[in-house]
Amino acid sequence: MVLPPKVSEADFNAAVNEFRAAVGPSWVFTSDEDVALYRDSYSIYCGEPEERVASAAVAPVKVEEVQQVVRTANKYRIPLYPISTGRNLTYGGSAPTMRGSVVVDLKRMNRILEVDEKRAFALIEPGVSYFDLYNYIRERNLKLMLDVPDPGRGSPVGNSLDHGVGYTLAQYRDHFGSHCGMEVVTPEGDLLRTGMGALPNSETWQEFRYGAGPYIDGIFTQSNFGIFTKMGFWLMPMPESYLTGTITVPRYQDFGPLIEEVSYFEDLSLIGMPQYGSPIEGGFFGPPSPDLAALMQKGWPSMDALENYVAAQKRPAWSVDLNFYGPEETVRANWQAAKRRFAQAIPGAAFQDGELLALPIPKEKEATQGDKPRLGIPALEVFTITSRNPMTNSDPADGHADFFA
Amino acid sequence: MKIGATTAAGALVHMSAFGKGPLRSGYERAVFDERFEPCRVFGAEFARAGVPTSAIRGDVAELWYGDLRAALSKRRAPIAGLTNRTALFCLEELARDVGMRVVLRVDHMIEPDARHAVAQLLSRFDSREPRDVSAQKRTGPFSPENRTALVSWVIA
Numbered sequence: 091m092v093l094p095p096k097v098s099e100a101d102f103n104a105a106v107n108e109f110r111a112a113v114g115p116s117w118v119f120t121s122d123e124d125v126a127l128y129r130d131s132y133s134i135y136c137g138e139p140e141e142r143v144a145s146a147a148v149a150p151v152k153v154e155e156v157q158q159v160v161r162t163a164n165k166y167r168i169p170l171y172p173i174s175t176g177r178n179l180t181y182g183g184s185a186p187t188m189r190g191s192v193v194v195d196l197k198r199m200n201r202i203l204e205v206d207e208k209r210a211f212a213l214i215e216p217g218v219s220y221f222d223l224y225n226y227i228r229e230r231n232l233k234l235m236l237d238v239p240d241p242g243r244g245s246p247v248g249n250s251l252d253h254g255v256g257y258t259l260a261q262y263r264d265h266f267g268s269h270c271g272m273e274v275v276t277p278e279g280d281l282l283r284t285g286m287g288a289l290p291n292s293e294t295w296q297e298f299r300y301g302a303g304p305y306i307d308g309i310f311t312q313s314n315f316g317i318f319t320k321m322g323f324w325l326m327p328m329p330e331s332y333l334t335g336t337i338t339v340p341r342y343q344d345f346g347p348l349i350e351e352v353s354y355f356e357d358l359s360l361i362g363m364p365q366y367g368s369p370i371e372g373g374f375f376g377p378p379s380p381d382l383a384a385l386m387q388k389g390w391p392s393m394d395a396l397e398n399y400v401a402a403q404k405r406p407a408w409s410v411d412l413n414f415y416g417p418e419e420t421v422r423a424n425w426q427a428a429k430r431r432f433a434q435a436i437p438g439a440a441f442q443d444g445e446l447l448a449l450p451i452p453k454e455k456e457a458t459q460g461d462k463p464r465l466g467i468p469a470l471e472v473f474t475i476t477s478r479n480p481m482t483n484s485d486p487a488d489g490h491a492d493f494f495a
Numbered sequence: 496m497k498i499g500a501t502t503a504a505g506a507l508v509h510m511s512a513f514g515k516g517p518l519r520s521g522y523e524r525a526v527f528d529e530r531f532e533p534c535r536v537f538g539a540e541f542a543r544a545g546v547p548t549s550a551i552r553g554d555v556a557e558l559w560y561g562d563l564r565a566a567l568s569k570r571r572a573p574i575a576g577l578t579n580r581t582a583l584f585c586l587e588e589l590a591r592d593v594g595m596r597v598v599l600r601v602d603h604m605i606e607p608d609a610r611h612a613v614a615q616l617l618s619r620f621d622s623r624e625p626r627d628v629s630a631q632k633r634t635g636p637f638s639p640e641n642r643t644a645l646v647s648w649v650i651a
Binding site for chain 2: 123124126127128131175176177184197221222225241242243457468469470471473
C-alpha cells in the first residue's frame with residue numbers, strides 16, 4: 091500500500107474510515123486492484139518505482155460529501171487529487187501528480203442540471219462527459235451545438251479547467267473562455283460560487299460571469315485550489331449550415347501570408363479552427379520523400395533551394411481547410427470573401443469548394459460522418475492514429491501525437 | 496491465417512502455447528471489430544455460444560455510450576473482445592466508471608490464415624481461468640514495432 095507523504099498508517103486508516111462514513115463504504119477504494127484503475131498508462135514512470143500512484147480513491151455523489159472529504163483530508167493532512175472524469179488526455183489524467191494522494195473521483199456527480207436553449211447555456215456537474223451532454227441535447231432536439239475536443243470522453247469541466255480547446259468558432263472553442271459561473275469547494279471545505287452565483291437567488295449565474303468585484307475564476311485553472319461541483323458553459327446556437335473550403339498556395343514562402351489571412355478571418359469569428367497541411371509531401375502520414383531527405387542532409391537548405399524543390403514537385407506548398415458556420419447565405423458569402431482576399435494576398439492561390447452540410451447532422455448519418463468534432467459531435471476516433479499500421483490503417487487520417495512528461 | 500501473440504508482459508508466444516478449454520458463457524458481451532476477419536470469426540464463435548455480440552468499426556463510442564455502459568452499471572459482468580489496441584485502450588479507460596478492469600490482454604501479430612488460430616485463441620476465454628489483474632494499464636494504444644495489430648481481452 092502506498093501512503094501519502096508524511097502521513098502515518100494509523101492516520102491514513104483513520105482518514106479512510108471517515109471517508110467511508112462520508113460517502114459510504116462502497117465508494118472508497120483502497121484495494122491495489124481498485125486503486126490501479128487510476129494509474130496513467132502513458133506515464134513515463136508507469137511500472138517504475140517513481141510512478142505517481144494513488145493511495146486510495148473516494149467517489150462522492152453530492153456537494154456535502156465533497157466538503158466532508160475535504161475537511162477530513164485537512165484533519166489528517168491527506169493530499170487530494172480531484173478528477174472529473176480523469177480522461178482529458180494530454181491535460182490531466184486520473185493519476186495524481188503527487189504519489190500517495192487520494193483521488194477524489196467525481197464520476198458520480200454526473201447530473202446535467204440545466205440546459206437553456208433560448209439563452210444557450212448549460213449548468214453541469216463535473217462527472218458529465220461531452221458525450222453525456224451531447225446526448226442530452228440531441229435527445230431533446232435542442233438547437234444547440236457543443237464545441238468538443240478530441241476526444242469527447244472527457245468532461246467539459248475538467249477540459250476547460252485545463253484550458254482545453256475544440257474546433258468551432260473561437261469564442262466557443264476556448265473552453266475556459268466559454269464558461270460562465272463556478273461552484274467550488276475550497277481547501278477549507280467551504281462552498282464558493284463565482285460571478286452572479288455569489289448573489290442569493292440570482293437567475294443570471296450562467297449569463298454574466300463577472301458579477302461584482304474581482305474576477306477570481308482563473309486561479310482555479312491548471313491548479314488545485316478547489317474541487318469543482320458545478321460549472322456553467324455558454325453553448326453555440328445550432329448553425330443552419332456548415333461549409334468547408336480548401337485553399338492551396340504554390341510557394342514555400344507563402345506560408346506567412348497564408349497565416350496572416352487566416353488570422354484575419356479567425357479574429358473576425360468568421361471561421362472555425364483552420365487545419366493546415368503540406369501537400370508537397372503527399373498528405374498526412376505519407377512516407378518521407380527521398381528527395382526532401384537529400385535536400386535536408388546538409389542542414390537547413392537555402393530559401394532558393396527550398397523553392398526550387400517545391401516547384402519541382404508540381405504540388406502546392408501549403409494548404410488550409412477553412413470551416414464556416416451559419417446560415418447558408420452567410421457561409422457562402424464568407425467563403426467568397428475568403429477567395430477574394432487570399433487571391434489578392436497570395437499570387438497563385440487556388441480554391442476548392444467543400445461540401446455544404448445542413449445542421450444538425452441527422453442521427454442516422456452521425457456514425458459515418460467525417461470531421462465529427464468540427465461538427466460538434468463527440469468521438470473517440472482520434473485514437474486511431476495510435477494504432478495505425480498496415481493492418482489497421484483507417485480513418486480518420488489525423489489525430490493527436492503527444493508527448494508526456 | 497496465423498496468429499502469433501504477445502502476453503500482457505509483452506513476450507511473443509505462439510497460439511499453440513494456449514491450452515485448450517471450453518468456451519464458457521457468462522459474458523455480458525463479446526465485442527469484435529467487423530473490419531477484420533479474425534474478429535468476425537471471434538464474434539461468430541461467441542454468438543454461437545449464446546453470448547450477445549457487438550460489432551464495432553474501430554470507434555467504441557457508440558457502443559459504450561449507446562448501451563454498454565448502462566448495461567454494465569446495472570449488472571457488472573465480464574466482457575470479451577478481439578479488437579485493435581485503440582478500442583481496448585478506450586474501453587479500459589471508460590470501464591473505470593463502472594469499476595471494471597482489464598484482466599486478460601493478449602496482443603496478436605497478424606499474418607495470413609486465421610480461422611484455426613482464432614479457434615485456439617478462444618480457449619483463453621474459459622471463464623474458469625484465473626485472471627491477471629496486472630494486465631490492466633500495461634500499455635497504451637500503441638502497437639509495438641507496428642506489428643501487433645489486434646488484441647484479445649477480457650474486462651471484468
